[in-house]
Amino acid sequence: MIRYFSSNFSHLILLIGIFIMIIPVWLIFASSTHTASIINTQGLQFFLGDKFLENYTKVLLYEGGFFKEITALKMFLNSFLMATGVAFVSVISSLMTAYVLVYFRVKYATLLFWIIFITILVPLELRIFPTYSVMSTLNLVNSYWGLIIPISASAIATLFFRQFYKTIPDELLESAKLDGANTWRFFIDFLVPLSKTMIVAMFIFMFVFGYNQYLWPILVTSSEQYWTVVMGLKMMSGSIVNKFAFVIMSMIPPVLIIIVLQKYFIKGIFQDK
Amino acid sequence: MSFLELNKVTKIYPNGTKAVHETSMNVENGEFMVFVGPSGCGKSTLLRMIAGLEDITEGNINLDGILINKVDPSERDVAMVFQNYALYPHMNVYNNLAYGLKNRGISKEDIEKKVNEAAKLLQISEYLQRKPSMLSGGQRQRVAMGRAIVRSPKIFLFDEPLSNLDAKLRIQMRLEIKKLQQKVGVTSIFVTHDQVEAMTLADRLAVINNGLIEQLGTPIEIYNNPKSMFVAGFIGSPQMNFLEGELKNKTLTSEGFEINNVTSDFNGPVILGIRPEHMSQTDKGLINLSVDLVEQLGSDNLIYGEIKNKKDFCFRCSGSQIIKKGSKLSLNINDNNYYVFDKSNGNRVN
Numbered sequence: 001m002i003r004y005f006s007s008n009f010s011h012l013i014l015l016i017g018i019f020i021m022i023i024p025v026w027l028i029f030a031s032s033t034h035t036a037s038i039i040n041t042q043g044l045q046f047f048l049g050d051k052f053l054e055n056y057t058k059v060l061l062y063e064g065g066f067f068k069e070i071t072a073l074k075m076f077l078n079s080f081l082m083a084t085g086v087a088f089v090s091v092i093s094s095l096m097t098a099y100v101l102v103y104f105r106v107k108y109a110t111l112l113f114w115i116i117f118i119t120i121l122v123p124l125e126l127r128i129f130p131t132y133s134v135m136s137t138l139n140l141v142n143s144y145w146g147l148i149i150p151i152s153a154s155a156i157a158t159l160f161f162r163q164f165y166k167t168i169p170d171e172l173l174e175s176a177k178l179d180g181a182n183t184w185r186f187f188i189d190f191l192v193p194l195s196k197t198m199i200v201a202m203f204i205f206m207f208v209f210g211y212n213q214y215l216w217p218i219l220v221t222s223s224e225q226y227w228t229v230v231m232g233l234k235m236m237s238g239s240i241v242n243k244f245a246f247v248i249m250s251m252i253p254p255v256l257i258i259i260v261l262q263k264y265f266i267k268g269i270f271q272d273k
Numbered sequence: 274m275s276f277l278e279l280n281k282v283t284k285i286y287p288n289g290t291k292a293v294h295e296t297s298m299n300v301e302n303g304e305f306m307v308f309v310g311p312s313g314c315g316k317s318t319l320l321r322m323i324a325g326l327e328d329i330t331e332g333n334i335n336l337d338g339i340l341i342n343k344v345d346p347s348e349r350d351v352a353m354v355f356q357n358y359a360l361y362p363h364m365n366v367y368n369n370l371a372y373g374l375k376n377r378g379i380s381k382e383d384i385e386k387k388v389n390e391a392a393k394l395l396q397i398s399e400y401l402q403r404k405p406s407m408l409s410g411g412q413r414q415r416v417a418m419g420r421a422i423v424r425s426p427k428i429f430l431f432d433e434p435l436s437n438l439d440a441k442l443r444i445q446m447r448l449e450i451k452k453l454q455q456k457v458g459v460t461s462i463f464v465t466h467d468q469v470e471a472m473t474l475a476d477r478l479a480v481i482n483n484g485l486i487e488q489l490g491t492p493i494e495i496y497n498n499p500k501s502m503f504v505a506g507f508i509g510s511p512q513m514n515f516l517e518g519e520l521k522n523k524t525l526t527s528e529g530f531e532i533n534n535v536t537s538d539f540n541g542p543v544i545l546g547i548r549p550e551h552m553s554q555t556d557k558g559l560i561n562l563s564v565d566l567v568e569q570l571g572s573d574n575l576i577y578g579e580i581k582n583k584k585d586f587c588f589r590c591s592g593s594q595i596i597k598k599g600s601k602l603s604l605n606i607n608d609n610n611y612y613v614f615d616k617s618n619g620n621r622v623n
Binding site: 169171172174175176177178179180181182185189190193194196 | 353356
């Protein structure tokens, strides 16, 4: 009886939480399907209107920016390239860094790891001028690599992979060695498949992190060609319903990536145990 | 020249611990050699040096006529079965067996043939598609052995592979390993701390203590003729009884009895060793045992009791005999089957 009650009670709390988060989103979504005059006169709408297609296509194809060089579609492409780039580069680099730290006979590996780790205390915002000057020396201002590289070294992902590698028994490495696996093969044939779940989790995390970047893309791109969605949210003009539509659309990619990858993520967890 | 030659092999860890002292031994082709000793005696270190998983501080190891000190483990053509099997958790059984072959650039058809042969030999054919996590302990053990067999290496190394199994399975796998080794005929080295495993598996046995080989020989040689108190106490179950005594002019006095005409010129304090199974009951025997405890194993009885100052003296007799707690037994040593050790250093003196 108590269990029944408490389970229902926790469901209730979860439902309240969901409503608190969903309702504003719904309000924006519902409002984005009306004409601007309705919103301006009657406020936010709870029910769907009939201007969905019209508003959304307009936003996607509208040529914005000072030079009219950028559309929302292009922003989505930019954001997608940046986010996947950040996710790929950071996952691969931290996988390899962790591999070197744990398995290679590096002197002072622990110290090196902590030096990497304290970079968490130095966020991009603090090192933004030196980082910019590095990027401009490398001629990477106004390029995708310029957007991706400076935020792709992830100490957190390195920490996770390192801790995971440390739990892998030494016998596995020894056995693989006797089976003729070299350094590279051990990484590809063992560590990567064994950390699959974690790779997916880190990929999601870094994708969203890359997608949400605002300050860095603003600094490193002067050309409208490289504007991202999050920059667009600030820059965009037009009527209120178009802004709403853009806000709604900007939420889709991170949600989508979680929905798509979650399957592998959960599968991985259950398969390994 | 022997198949595997260890020449004054020494291992000193960076922290200064000396795990293996100048060990020399030869293992012949096709021989089943067992390293036995208490935990921490250096037997695993020795094995891992042969595998190439530990550096050799000093000395040489020759395998099949080649000095392998600096040869990479993958090039040594040795296969090892680990205590926790070290199966590859993300690969199915087939790939576990095939992995080592793939790395050696063997063609797909040959790999399939070899894996299927090995699987058949070990009766794991029906599990080939399963992941290790879906197998029982015994099946995992077989997969681990299959992984070693499939490569037909020069030498098998077993690092306490049976210690994770339950008692019944252990005995079964012990038999299977022995049969398999006889069938395949590969030179094998087996490390264990279990003296029964050692006795039953070995062609020859190396009893190791504190990084030194105390004695090397066939199991029965070592059982019948232990060179030191350590070997005598380690080999044989239940353990040999040790009694303090004094040897003087070929007469040994110990715990209220005397043995005359001891074949030794040693004089001084000694330890007398008598195996529980080397005694029998008589009317007026040498040793008077008052029984404290009887363990009935069915086939045998193990009788523990006191003789003068010595407690837990063990005597083994046939299980058909009924002996009650508190009774007094009179025992004789059969055929002078006793061992005398120098008390100061544990060396055999008779």
